Amino acid sequence: MSNPAEKRPLPLKALAISIVLIWIIIAAFPFLWTMWGSFKVEGDFFSRSDWMNAVTGPLTQEKHGSTFTMEGYEGAWIEREFYRAVINTAIVTVSVVAVSLTLGTLGGYALARSGYKYSFWLLMMALVFRAMPGVTLISGYMLPFFELNIWGYLPTAIIVLVAMNQPFTLWMLHSFFKSIPRDLDEAALVDGCSRFQAFRLAIIPVMWPGVITTGLFSFLTAYNDFAVTSMLLSEQNLTMIPQINSFLGSSQEEGKVMYAVAAVVSSIVPLFVFIMIFQRRLVSGLTAGAVKG
Amino acid sequence: MARLQLKNVNKRWGSFVGVDNFDLDIADQEFLVLLGPSGCGKTTTMRMIAGLEEVSEGEIWLGDRMVNNLEPKDRDISMVFQSYGLYPNLTVYENIRFPLRVRLVPKEQHDEMVMRAARMVELEDFLDRRPAELSGGQRQRVALGRAIVRKPTVFLMDEPLSNLDAKLRVSTRAQIKNLQSKLKTTTVYVTHDQIEAMTLADRVVVMNKGRIQQVGTPTEIYDTPANVFVASFIGSPAMNLVQGRLEKGVFQGQGIRVIGLRADKSGNVTLGFRAEDAEIVKTDGNISAPIYSIELLGEASMVTWRLGGALVSVRANKGFRAEIEDVVQADIPADACHLFDTETGERL
Numbered sequence: 001m002s003n004p005a006e007k008r009p010l011p012l013k014a015l016a017i018s019i020v021l022i023w024i025i026i027a028a029f030p031f032l033w034t035m036w037g038s039f040k041v042e043g044d045f046f047s048r049s050d051w052m053n054a055v056t057g058p059l060t061q062e063k064h065g066s067t068f069t070m071e072g073y074e075g076a077w078i079e080r081e082f083y084r085a086v087i088n089t090a091i092v093t094v095s096v097v098a099v100s101l102t103l104g105t106l107g108g109y110a111l112a113r114s115g116y117k118y119s120f121w122l123l124m125m126a127l128v129f130r131a132m133p134g135v136t137l138i139s140g141y142m143l144p145f146f147e148l149n150i151w152g153y154l155p156t157a158i159i160v161l162v163a164m165n166q167p168f169t170l171w172m173l174h175s176f177f178k179s180i181p182r183d184l185d186e187a188a189l190v191d192g193c194s195r196f197q198a199f200r201l202a203i204i205p206v207m208w209p210g211v212i213t214t215g216l217f218s219f220l221t222a223y224n225d226f227a228v229t230s231m232l233l234s235e236q237n238l239t240m241i242p243q244i245n246s247f248l249g250s251s252q253e254e255g256k257v258m259y260a261v262a263a264v265v266s267s268i269v270p271l272f273v274f275i276m277i278f279q280r281r282l283v284s285g286l287t288a289g290a291v292k293g
Numbered sequence: 294m295a296r297l298q299l300k301n302v303n304k305r306w307g308s309f310v311g312v313d314n315f316d317l318d319i320a321d322q323e324f325l326v327l328l329g330p331s332g333c334g335k336t337t338t339m340r341m342i343a344g345l346e347e348v349s350e351g352e353i354w355l356g357d358r359m360v361n362n363l364e365p366k367d368r369d370i371s372m373v374f375q376s377y378g379l380y381p382n383l384t385v386y387e388n389i390r391f392p393l394r395v396r397l398v399p400k401e402q403h404d405e406m407v408m409r410a411a412r413m414v415e416l417e418d419f420l421d422r423r424p425a426e427l428s429g430g431q432r433q434r435v436a437l438g439r440a441i442v443r444k445p446t447v448f449l450m451d452e453p454l455s456n457l458d459a460k461l462r463v464s465t466r467a468q469i470k471n472l473q474s475k476l477k478t479t480t481v482y483v484t485h486d487q488i489e490a491m492t493l494a495d496r497v498v499v500m501n502k503g504r505i506q507q508v509g510t511p512t513e514i515y516d517t518p519a520n521v522f523v524a525s526f527i528g529s530p531a532m533n534l535v536q537g538r539l540e541k542g543v544f545q546g547q548g549i550r551v552i553g554l555r556a557d558k559s560g561n562v563t564l565g566f567r568a569e570d571a572e573i574v575k576t577d578g579n580i581s582a583p584i585y586s587i588e589l590l591g592e593a594s595m596v597t598w599r600l601g602g603a604l605v606s607v608r609a610n611k612g613f614r615a616e617i618e619d620v621v622q623a624d625i626p627a628d629a630c631h632l633f634d635t636e637t638g639e640r641l
Binding site for chain 2: 181183184186187188189190191192193194197201202205206
């Protein structure tokens with residue numbers, strides 16, 4: 001018991017633990033509630049008579065003979081072919097991350113090493129476009145995309161997502177590159193590398209934590225996007241998030257709310273897994289002295 | 294192995310002149326030291342030789358090739374950086390091997406070449422470590438090892454010792470000297486430390502404000518400084534410089550009078566002499582004035598006067614004692630005196 005932190009009085013400890021517990025419950029509750037409810041019928045999950053019905057599920061029991069039902073999942077995955085949206089999301093996120101990182105590392109490196117003043121103004125411009133809400137730019141895309149007959153396709157959405165995400169990746173990678181001493185490039189150049197070899201063999205190996213961190217943020221941007229994908233993709237090319245929205249229905253069409261709830265849970269679970277895998281690299285990437293010579 | 298020529302090389306950034314008309318022929322196998330205060334253009338000159346900085350005007354020749362427009366990788370040089378520039382993700386072994394890998398030296402020769410270089414810089418026991426696990430001196434030796442692993446035409450060293458502590462500096466300095474004489478490779482070494490320059494160099498180039506002030510062997514630079522700047526920069530302590538008038542071979546300044554100097558020049562001059570060339574005397578001294586301070590150095594005592602605006606020091610033997618404000622005399626042999634034009638600073 002040498003650690004002073006462990007010598008705190010018991011009430012204080014209890015208070016600290018209970019604050020953390022309350023915070024965890026508040027943060028996790030919506031997800032847990034949704035996950036539990038996704039196995040119920042709509043009448044239970046959105047019960048008008050008693051909110052406890054969402055927990056106990058009497059209507060679900062009555063309809064399916066069990067308090068749990070896969071009805072929502074079957075409807076979303078089989079009837080409405082939610083797997084298509086999953087595939088589309090995979091294509092979009094992988095492409096956006098790959099293109100963003102390729103352009104971002106090359107551009108960020110160039111801007112970090114450029115001695116010219118325009119690199120500062122380029123970065124400022126990038127910041128301005130980053131500050132704009134993405135949805136404000138979409139109306140400008142619609143007409144040209146219709147005219148060019150490229151509206152509705154995945155590559156179109158990928159291009160727009162990359163364009164909107166690029167200022168952020170540029171900024172982030174630019175500052176990572178800045179933290180790598182110039183001597184490292186120059187040592188590589190003198191040792192016999194071309195500019196690109198110096199970048200690839202000397203700089204990028206030191207940059208991995210930065211690349212992964214930036215890649216993760218790009219992934220989340222693409223994965224969670226609603227504004228761009230819902231406006232620019234046709235019905236059969238929708239990614240998961242706009243697809244969930246379409247389950248909720250519109251004024252002309254009755255929605256399948258439980259399909260949406262099941263789809264929400266289906267789309268959140270991979271995110272959890274993803275964060276779990278990368279949390280260690282993420283934290284070490286952001287804290288360790290990765291570039292210490 | 295090659296000689297290195299710089300023909301009227303200039304470097305400008307806008308209107309700022311970094312290096313002004315640098316013209317020098319460096320012989321094969323020579324150890325050349327560029328010496329000067331910070332901002333004098335010595336590092337810029339070296340970076341132009343390496344190809345890391347563009348030449349604004351003039352030509353750089355390596356052997357029989359004009360290298361102005363060649364990439365650093367095509368110049369066949371190796372360089373040691375002040376901050377080492379090691380690859381933090383690679384082990385010592387891989388760091389030293391890196392130039393061989395990118396220059397596509399056949400793989401089966403790598404091990405032998407790396408081990409030879411590692412032996413020369415005494416790093417055999419650290420080959421599996423990463424740079425972060427090494428001390429400053431060891432890191433600098435890795436950088437040296439990486440430079441000597443192949444046989445480049447020229448070694449460039451940019452203040453390689455300035456990040457080391459004093460003791461390590463002395464031993465690494467000796468190691469560099471020894472390596473260079475074994476490898477017989479033309480070397481250009483940048484430093485602001487005149488002791489490094491004196492101990493290492495075949496020839497020293499003293500630079501100030503982008504210009505070459507003097508080129509010569511360490512002895513020449515020390516014994517016959519070309520101008521007031523070189524005189525005041527070289528030597529520890531720096532040369533004493535007193536302003537006064539020269540008339541018919543007699544120098545007269547405030548509190549100082551030296552006879553027997555050259556009679557063919559007259560006018561306002563600056564007289565220079567080194568502290569160890571003068572001696573304390575009882576009578577008939579060239580200097581006769583109350584002293585400003587006395588410092589005990591252990592092996593000697595340093596007696597200082599204030600003559601006009603200048604502080605003038607003379608080395609006395611270690612038993613000499615005096616109080617501040619005591620009148621003390623010193624004898625300055627005429628042949629140990631240097632005369633400089635006060636206007637231009639040039640040697641007369």
